Amino acid sequence: MSAYLELEAQRRSHPVRGALLRRAISRIRRAAQATRPLGASAAPLLPQCTDPAGLLRVLEGARRQIPHYARTLPAFDAEPERAIEAFAELPFRLRREELRRDTSSLLVPDVAGRRVVIDSKDSTLRNLGRLLRGGALIANRTAGSTGSPLHFVEERSSGLARFHAIVRELAYLGWREGEGFVLCAQRGMHSALGVADVVLRSLGFRVFLFDRMDEQMCRRVARLLRRMQPTALMGFPSCLSDMAGFLLDEGAGVPPPGFALCGGEVLFDHQRARIERAFGCPVFDTYAAHELGGPLAIECPQRDGLHVFEATHLVETEPDGEILVTTLDQCEMPLIKYKTGDRGELVVEKCPCGVEGKKLRNLDGRIEDHLLDCQGRRVYASYLRQLLHEVDEGGTGPLEGAVFRQQGAGCVRFELQPVNQALGPAALDEVARALERDLGVPAEGNLVTTLDRPSGKRRFVFREDVAPGGWTA
Numbered sequence: 001m002s003a004y005l006e007l008e009a010q011r012r013s014h015p016v017r018g019a020l021l022r023r024a025i026s027r028i029r030r031a032a033q034a035t036r037p038l039g040a041s042a043a044p045l046l047p048q049c050t051d052p053a054g055l056l057r058v059l060e061g062a063r064r065q066i067p068h069y070a071r072t073l074p075a076f077d078a079e080p081e082r083a084i085e086a087f088a089e090l091p092f093r094l095r096r097e098e099l100r101r102d103t104s105s106l107l108v109p110d111v112a113g114r115r116v117v118i119d120s121k122d123s124t125l126r127n128l129g130r131l132l133r134g135g136a137l138i139a140n141r142t143a144g145s146t147g148s149p150l151h152f153v154e155e156r157s158s159g160l161a162r163f164h165a166i167v168r169e170l171a172y173l174g175w176r177e178g179e180g181f182v183l184c185a186q187r188g189m190h191s192a193l194g195v196a197d198v199v200l201r202s203l204g205f206r207v208f209l210f211d212r213m214d215e216q217m218c219r220r221v222a223r224l225l226r227r228m229q230p231t232a233l234m235g236f237p238s239c240l241s242d243m244a245g246f247l248l249d250e251g252a253g254v255p256p257p258g259f260a261l262c263g264g265e266v267l268f269d270h271q272r273a274r275i276e277r278a279f280g281c282p283v284f285d286t287y288a289a290h291e292l293g294g295p296l297a298i299e300c301p302q303r304d305g306l307h308v309f310e311a312t313h314l315v316e317t318e319p320d321g322e323i324l325v326t327t328l329d330q331c332e333m334p335l336i337k338y339k340t341g342d343r344g345e346l347v348v349e350k351c352p353c354g355v356e357g358k359k360l361r362n363l364d365g366r367i368e369d370h371l372l373d374c375q376g377r378r379v380y381a382s383y384l385r386q387l388l389h390e391v392d393e394g395g396t397g398p399l400e401g402a403v404f405r406q407q408g409a410g411c412v413r414f415e416l417q418p419v420n421q422a423l424g425p426a427a428l429d430e431v432a433r434a435l436e437r438d439l440g441v442p443a444e445g446n447l448v449t450t451l452d453r454p455s456g457k458r459r460f461v462f463r464e465d466v467a468p469g470g471w472t473a
């Protein structure tokens with residue numbers, strides 16, 4: 001039996017039927033469109049700036065209402081004109097573990113006290129009822145690619161705000177209301193998806209769900225794209241890149257979407273090139289996090305860094321490049337100087353597109369996704385990105401993908417998945433030599449036809465850190 005199911009098939013087999021569903025859908029559509037206009041009629045996405053008074057309100061409200069901040073957040077009484085500068089100096093960090101340990105201590109009391117939760121464990125019908133009545137909380141979680149996922153709840157208004165933030169990104173890149181949109185998402189990555197599916201469908205958005213990537217899934221999504229001819233195609237870069245590989249192998253064309261928008265993982269140059277070749281459209285990158293309310297930054301047509309959404313997210317970086325985020329409009333669970341675990345370079349500059357402000361460059365993925373060189377220094381994804389790009393361009397590639405594993409600062413073992421196995425041995429040699437030269441550690445690799453890695457968000461660096469003397473290799 002196929003592991004892949006299109007939403008259409010899922011809906012056909014679902015117990016929700018007929019008039020009841022139609023009424024519910026029209027109510028959702030009215031509610032969504034009444035709260036904020038969709039798409040093109042929204043105000044321009046960029047530029048954005050941070051309102052210092054808004055930041056002060058967030059800090060004051062958090063200290064007054066939220067138990068965790070009442071205990072730990074230092075008093076902050078800067079004048080509005082100096083607020084952002086002074087905030088940069090504030091000796092406070094919110095760690096992921098604190099969110100993982102007890103989410104309720106980070107919620108405003110009104111929300112923390114509510115008991116009705118929309119959860120994927122319940123039927124879609126029951127969840128729809130709760131969603132329409134309002135007041136219920138939506139259970140949500142992160143992908144959990146680097147350990148156990150974060151579980152948290154949000155209000156209906158926050159779910160809608162997340163949706164609108166994505167719609168505004170699409171509109172910024174040229175999608176217009178009424179045009180086709182396809183999101184390729186991995187099943188299980190979003191809780192309460194039964195309800196989300198119904199809501200998104202009612203608004204004309206298609207979610208293509210898959211459990212794992214294979215040829216059959218690629219054929220299905222290709223058929224869907226031919227039928228829908230979407231303007232916007234969205235998904236993880238690894239997922240879209242796998243599909244691109246299939247389309248190129250098969251010589252199977254699809255009508256070019258207006259653009260593809262990648263998010264959720266580091267977008268490698270070789271992936272971008274392949275997606276552009278196969279789908280015949282430009283590829284843009286966005287940076288988003290579930291617990292931070294959705295998208296934080298997006299590439300403009302210049303594609304030289306991602307413009308930060310400064311009105312809703314105050315982004316800073318630690319000296320080691322870790323990205324810190326303060327949410328400015330996440331009312332039920334404001335996150336303050338939240339250590340995202342992601343690395344990037346933050347610059348303030350005027351972009352050739354005309355927008356001046358904060359930009360994120362060289363997004364490097366998770367901070368724990370690194371290799372160690374012979375002196376124990378961290379080597380991040382940007383190095384590997386460049387290395388794989390050189391292999392891809394250098395005539396020994398192209399590559400479908402790669403995975404690197406290392407214990408401590410020992411031998412790097414890697415797997416390359418070349419598009420053409422005949423070209424692979426030269427690529428192996430090139431990567432091994434480069435790692436030995438640049439990191440000063442031994443490296444050995446294999447050619448594989450499929451990469452062995454966990455499902456979910458794709459990672460490409462795996463560390464097994466062991467206590468000194470505890471080598472198991």
Ligand SMILES: [Zn+2]
Binds near residue numbers: 300301307351354
């Ligand atoms: Zn720009």
